[in-house]
Amino acid sequence: MTGLAFLIPIALGMGMLGLLAFMWTMKSGQYEDLEGSANRILIDDDEEEDAL
Numbered sequence: 001m002t003g004l005a006f007l008i009p010i011a012l013g014m015g016m017l018g019l020l021a022f023m024w025t026m027k028s029g030q031y032e033d034l035e036g037s038a039n040r041i042l043i044d045d046d047e048e049e050d051a052l
Contacts, residue, residue, distance in 0.1 A: 025031070
């Protein structure tokens, strides 16, 4: 029973930490461009390397 007294607050704290981290990523705009990474893989980089 004393194990639960330690594990429940630790679990709640870790859940709150995860929620705060998620809210921070939402506020910093990391989920704004969902299509950019998918389209970036299709761009041919050989043209840019030849120009250098």
